[in-house]
Amino acid sequence: MAELRYVGKPVARDDAIDKVTGAARYTHDLAVPGMLHAVMVTSPHASARIVRIDTSDAEALPGVRAVLTGDGLSYRVGLYMVDKRILARGVVRYHGEPVVGIAADTIDIARAACRLVKVDYEPLEPVLDPRDALKEESPLVHPDLETYEHAKGVFFPEPKTNIAHHQRVRKGDFDTAFASADVTLTAKFYNPPVQHVPMETHATIVQTLPGDRAEIWSSSQSPYTVRHLLSVCFGLPHANIRVHVPYVGGGFGGKAGLHLEPLAYVLSKASGGRPIKIVATREEEFNTLPSRQGLHSTVEIGTDKSGRIVALKATYVWDAGAYADYGVNVGRAAAYSGGGPYVIPNCWIDSYVVYTNKIFGTAYRGFGHLEVLWGIERAIDMMARKLDMDPVEFRRLNLLREGETTITGEAFTAGHGSPVECLDAAAKAIEWGTPSEPASKPYKVRGKGIAMLHKAPAMPTYTSCAVVIKLDEDGAADVLVSGVDYGQGTYTVLKQIAAEELRIPIEKAHVTWECDTAFSPYDWQTVASRFAYMGGNAIIEAAADCLRQIRDVAGQAFDVPPDKIVCEDGVAFVDGDPDRRIPYAKLALGYTFENGNSIGGPIIGHGRFIATGLTHLDPETGQGLPAQYWTYGAHAVEVEVDTQTGEIEVLDIATVVDAGKVLNPKLCDGQVVGGVVQGLGSALWEEFRFDESGRFLNPAFVDYKIPTAKDIPRNTQRILLENPQPGGPYGARGVAEHPMISVPGAIGNALHDALGIEFTTLPLNYERILLRILEQGDRG
Amino acid sequence: MTHEIVLTVNGQTERATVPASMTLLELLREPLHLTGTKEGCGIGECGACTVLLDGAAVTACLVLAVEADGCDVQTIEGEANDGQLSTLQQAFIDAGAAQCGFCTPGMILSARALLDRSPNPTDEEIVEAIAGNLCRCTGYEAIIAAVRRAADRIGGEGSDG
Ligand code: FES
Ligand code: FES
Numbered sequence: 001m002a003e004l005r006y007v008g009k010p011v012a013r014d015d016a017i018d019k020v021t022g023a024a025r026y027t028h029d030l031a032v033p034g035m036l037h038a039v040m041v042t043s044p045h046a047s048a049r050i051v052r053i054d055t056s057d058a059e060a061l062p063g064v065r066a067v068l069t070g071d072g073l074s075y076r077v078g079l080y081m082v083d084k085r086i087l088a089r090g091v092v093r094y095h096g097e098p099v100v101g102i103a104a105d106t107i108d109i110a111r112a113a114c115r116l117v118k119v120d121y122e123p124l125e126p127v128l129d130p131r132d133a134l135k136e137e138s139p140l141v142h143p144d145l146e147t148y149e150h151a152k153g154v155f156f157p158e159p160k161t162n163i164a165h166h167q168r169v170r171k172g173d174f175d176t177a178f179a180s181a182d183v184t185l186t187a188k189f190y191n192p193p194v195q196h197v198p199m200e201t202h203a204t205i206v207q208t209l210p211g212d213r214a215e216i217w218s219s220s221q222s223p224y225t226v227r228h229l230l231s232v233c234f235g236l237p238h239a240n241i242r243v244h245v246p247y248v249g250g251g252f253g254g255k256a257g258l259h260l261e262p263l264a265y266v267l268s269k270a271s272g273g274r275p276i277k278i279v280a281t282r283e284e285e286f287n288t289l290p291s292r293q294g295l296h297s298t299v300e301i302g303t304d305k306s307g308r309i310v311a312l313k314a315t316y317v318w319d320a321g322a323y324a325d326y327g328v329n330v331g332r333a334a335a336y337s338g339g340g341p342y343v344i345p346n347c348w349i350d351s352y353v354v355y356t357n358k359i360f361g362t363a364y365r366g367f368g369h370l371e372v373l374w375g376i377e378r379a380i381d382m383m384a385r386k387l388d389m390d391p392v393e394f395r396r397l398n399l400l401r402e403g404e405t406t407i408t409g410e411a412f413t414a415g416h417g418s419p420v421e422c423l424d425a426a427a428k429a430i431e432w433g434t435p436s437e438p439a440s441k442p443y444k445v446r447g448k449g450i451a452m453l454h455k456a457p458a459m460p461t462y463t464s465c466a467v468v469i470k471l472d473e474d475g476a477a478d479v480l481v482s483g484v485d486y487g488q489g490t491y492t493v494l495k496q497i498a499a500e501e502l503r504i505p506i507e508k509a510h511v512t513w514e515c516d517t518a519f520s521p522y523d524w525q526t527v528a529s530r531f532a533y534m535g536g537n538a539i540i541e542a543a544a545d546c547l548r549q550i551r552d553v554a555g556q557a558f559d560v561p562p563d564k565i566v567c568e569d570g571v572a573f574v575d576g577d578p579d580r581r582i583p584y585a586k587l588a589l590g591y592t593f594e595n596g597n598s599i600g601g602p603i604i605g606h607g608r609f610i611a612t613g614l615t616h617l618d619p620e621t622g623q624g625l626p627a628q629y630w631t632y633g634a635h636a637v638e639v640e641v642d643t644q645t646g647e648i649e650v651l652d653i654a655t656v657v658d659a660g661k662v663l664n665p666k667l668c669d670g671q672v673v674g675g676v677v678q679g680l681g682s683a684l685w686e687e688f689r690f691d692e693s694g695r696f697l698n699p700a701f702v703d704y705k706i707p708t709a710k711d712i713p714r715n716t717q718r719i720l721l722e723n724p725q726p727g728g729p730y731g732a733r734g735v736a737e738h739p740m741i742s743v744p745g746a747i748g749n750a751l752h753d754a755l756g757i758e759f760t761t762l763p764l765n766y767e768r769i770l771l772r773i774l775e776q777g778d779r780g
Numbered sequence: 781m782t783h784e785i786v787l788t789v790n791g792q793t794e795r796a797t798v799p800a801s802m803t804l805l806e807l808l809r810e811p812l813h814l815t816g817t818k819e820g821c822g823i824g825e826c827g828a829c830t831v832l833l834d835g836a837a838v839t840a841c842l843v844l845a846v847e848a849d850g851c852d853v854q855t856i857e858g859e860a861n862d863g864q865l866s867t868l869q870q871a872f873i874d875a876g877a878a879q880c881g882f883c884t885p886g887m888i889l890s891a892r893a894l895l896d897r898s899p900n901p902t903d904e905e906i907v908e909a910i911a912g913n914l915c916r917c918t919g920y921e922a923i924i925a926a927v928r929r930a931a932d933r934i935g936g937e938g939s940d941g
Binding site for chain 1: 814815817818819820821826855857860869876878879880881882883884885907908912913915918919921922924
C-alpha cells in the first residue's frame with residue numbers, strides 16, 4: 001500500500017474550535033420561534049395504581065398551553081421491545097416515571113403548573129430484586145407482556161413472568177464435563193445499576209406541522225432511529241419526520257433509541273403545533289431517563305489438572321427495571337460473549353432480562369460486557385488460585401487463539417487479533433511477576449491485577465450505513481453522514497479517510513456537522529464502536545465513486561481512457577504526462593472546454609456498507625454469528641490501599657486494545673483515557689441506591705459521585721496493538737467502548753493481591769473495602 | 781419583583797431588567813444569548829456554568845443576576861480576542877482537551893481564573909482549579925495537559941495573546 005498521508009496521523013479534531021469558543025450549539029442552546037417549555041410530573045412511587053389525576057388547577061394557570069396524562073395516549077414505544085408508554089397509564093412502574101406532561105410559555109410557569117397537579121396513587125408491592133422477580137409468586141411488572149410487539153426471532157419474552165428476554169448459549173455438554181472436572185469453582189457477583197452521566201442532559205425540541213409532519217432537534221445518537229420509531233409509533237410516513245442532531249454533549253449509549261421526543265411530539269400536537277422544548281433536569285437524567293441495568297451473576301468453572309477450562313456455566317440475572325426496550329439487547333450481547341475471551345469446550349449460559357420496579361436500563365458504553373466480565377475475570381483469578389497457578393499463566397493457557405471456536409461456534413482466526421498478545425503486553429506494562437515497591441506508609445499495601453476484555457458491536461444482522469460526498473467549486477469535499485460524533489472524534493477520522501481516498505489535502509475535506517435526516521444519508525445508530533468501521537468503509541466506497549467520475553471527465557477532456565488518469569493532491573493528470581492536468585475545482589461541477597462546451601456535471605459520490613454474514617442466534621443453543629468483528633484487550637493495574645480507611649489509589653493502569661489499525665492516535669488516546677476514568681467510576685464509586693420501597697435515593701452529583709480531576713490514576717498507559725482486521729477500513733476495529741470494560745475486574749484482582757480478600761460486589765468504595773478489611777481482622 | 785441592573789459582559793455594558801429569582805446563568809443564556817455558558821445541573825454541582833465574576837471563577841447557576849449588578853463578567857465568548865484564540869483555547873485544541881465539548885467552556889474559565897492569579901501553577905494547583913468542573917469524556921488528563929501547556933506558553937511569551 002502506498003504510504004498513508006492522513007490516516008494514522010494525530011490530526012486535531014475538526015470541532016475543537018467551536019467547542020473552545022462556545023460557538024458549538026447543542027440542543028440545550030436552541031430556540032425555535034413560538035417555542036414552549038415542557039416539564040414532567042413524575043411518579044414518587046416504585047409501583048402504584050394511578051387512582052385519579054386532577055390537572056384542573058394546572059390547566060387554569062395563565063401561560064399553560066397543554067396538559068397531558070397517559071389516559072389519552074394509547075401509544076407504546078420501544079426499540080427492540082415495544083413496552084413503554086409516553087406517560088404512565090393506569091399504573092406507574094418506577095420512581096421517576098413521567099405521569100403528566102405540561103407545556104407552558106416559560107419553564108417557570110410549567111414548573112408552577114406541575115406543583116398544582118394532584119395525583120392520587122394506591123401504592124402496590126414493588127418488585128425490587130430481579131431474583132425475586134423470577135419466582136412464581138412475584139407480582140408481574142407487565143401482566144400483558146404477551147401483547148407487546150418485539151423483534152421476533154431475536155428476543156423471547158416469556159408471558160406471565162417478569163422475563164423480557166431469555167438468551168441461551170449451549171455448547172458441548174456442560175453437565176458431564178463439569179462433573180468430571182478436576183477442579184471446580186462456583187462464585188456469585190453483583191453489579192449495581194449506574195448512570196451514563198453525559199454532561200448535557202437529554203434535550204429535545206419537537207414541532208408538529210400541518211399535514212402530519214414534524215420537525216425535531218434532539219440530543220440523540222441516532223437520528224434515523226428516532227425518525228423510524230416515531231414513524232412507527234404515530235403512524236406517519238418517514239418522510240414526514242425530519243430529525244436534526246446538532247452538537248451532542250456526550251451520549252455513551254444513553255442517547256441511543258428514543259427518549260423525550262414522543263412526549264414533546266404529543267405536547268406539540270396538543271398545543272396546536274407549537275414547538276415544544278424539553279430539557280431533562282439532572283435529577284431526571286438520573287431517575288427518569290434510562291441507566292445501565294444491574295446484574296446478578298453466578299459463574300461456575302471446571303478445569304482439568306493442567307488448568308485447561310473444560311466447562312463454564314454462567315447465569316446472568318439482569319435488573320432491567322420497568323422497561324426493557326433496549327435492555328433485552330444487553331442481555332443478548334452478554335450471553336454470546338458471556339464466557340470471556342476463552343476456549344470453553346462445554347458452555348452453558350442463561351441470560352435473563354428481568355423486569356423490576358426500578359429505573360430501566362439501556363445501552364451504556366460496552367454494554368453487557370463490563371458487567372459480565374466483572375464476574376468472569378474475578379472468577380478466572382479465583383480459579384487460578386485454586387489451581388495454584390499464576391493468573392496470567394492460567395489466562396494464557398485458556399485464551400482464544402487461531403483454530404479454536406467461540407462459545408457460539410464462530411471460528412477464531414488471525415483476523416480476530418491476538419488476545420494473547422494483549423495479555424502479555426498488559427502483564428509487561430505493570431511488570432507482572434515483580435512484587436510492588438513497598439507502599440508509602442506502613443498501613444498501606446499494594447497489589448497488582450490483570451483482566452481481559454472483549455466486545456463485538458451488538459447490532460441487528462442488517463445494520464447498515466451510507467455516505468455521500470459532494471465536491472465543491474473549489475475542489476473541496478463535503479462528506480454527509482448521519483452517524484453522530486458526540487465527542488468520540490469520528491468525524492475527524494472520517495475526514496482523514498476522505499482526504500486520503502480522494503487524494504486531496506486534508507484542509508479540503510469536511511464532514512458536515514449537524515446531521516439532518518432530510519439530507520444526511522442513512523445510518524442505523526451511532527453505538528457499539530461501529531461507526532468508524534462501517535462509516536469508514538462507506539467513505540472509501542464513496543470516494544472511489546467520486547474518483548471514477550473525476551477520471552471519466554478528465555479522460556474525456558484529454559481524450560484518454562479514464563484509467564490513464566491519475567489523481568493526486570486534488571489534481572487529475574494524464575499518467576506519464578503530468579503537464580496535462582486539471583485541478584478537481586475545474587471538474588467538480590463539470591468540465592468546460594475552451595470553446596465553452598461542457599461535460600460531466602456536479603460530482604457526487606455515494607458509498608454504503610452493510611453488516612455481512614451475521615445470523616440470528618439459535619433460540620435454544622445461541623449458536624450463530626453475532627459479530628461483525630471482535631475487539632480484544634486487557635487491563636492491568638497496580639493499586640495502593642490504606643488499610644485504616646479503605647481508601648484505594650490507582651497507581652498505574654495499563655489499557656491494551658488490539659485496534660487493528662489506529663486511525664488517529666490522538667483521538668484514540670482520548671477514548672482510552674476517558675474510558676479508563678469512566679471505568680474507574682464504575683469500579684470505585686458509582687451505584688444507584690434505593691430504599692426498601694424502591695425510591696431512588698441519590699439522583700444528584702453530591703450523592704452519586706463521578707470521577708473528578710482529583711480521582712484520576714497516577715499513571716495511565718495506553719498500548720494499542722495493530723493486528724489488522726480483514727474488512728476493516730485500513731484494518732481498523734472499533735475501540736471506543738473497550739477502554740472501560742475490564743477496569744473493575746483488574747482492580748478487583750489487584751485488591752485480592754493487596755489484601756487477600758475476594759471482592760464480588762461493585763463498586764469497590766472505601767466503605768466496602770474497609771468493612772471487609774475489618775471483617776478479615778475479626779476472623780484473625 | 782424586578783430589578784434594573786447594569787453590568788459589563790465581555791467588555792460590553794449590558795442593562796437588564798431581571799426578576800429577583802433570575803440566576804446569572806439564565807441572564808447570560810436567555811436575554812443575552814450567550815449560550816456558550818452551559819447548564820449541566822443548575823444546582824452548583826458540575827461546573828459547566830463557570831464564568832468569571834470580577835475575575836473569580838463562579839458557578840453562574842448559583843449567582844443571582846442581581847448580585848452581578850455593577851460587576852465585570854467574562855464568559856467563554858469573551859475568551860478569544862477579535863477572533864484570535866487565546867493561548868489557553870489553542871492549548872485546549874492542541875492537547876485534545878475537548879471531546880463532546882459540553883464541559884469545555886467552564887473548564888476554560890476555571891483555568892483562566894487560575895492562570896490570571898497564578899501564571900505558573902503546579903500540577904496540583906491545576907487539578908485543584910478544575911476539580912469542581914466535571915467532565916465525563918476526557919478523563920481529565922488532556923485538560924490538565926492543556927492548562928500546563930498554556931501556562932508554559934504564556935510564561936515563555938510573557939503574556940497571553
Ligand atoms: S450548572 Fe452550575 S454548577 Fe452545574
Ligand atoms: S468533553 Fe464531554 S464532558 Fe468534558
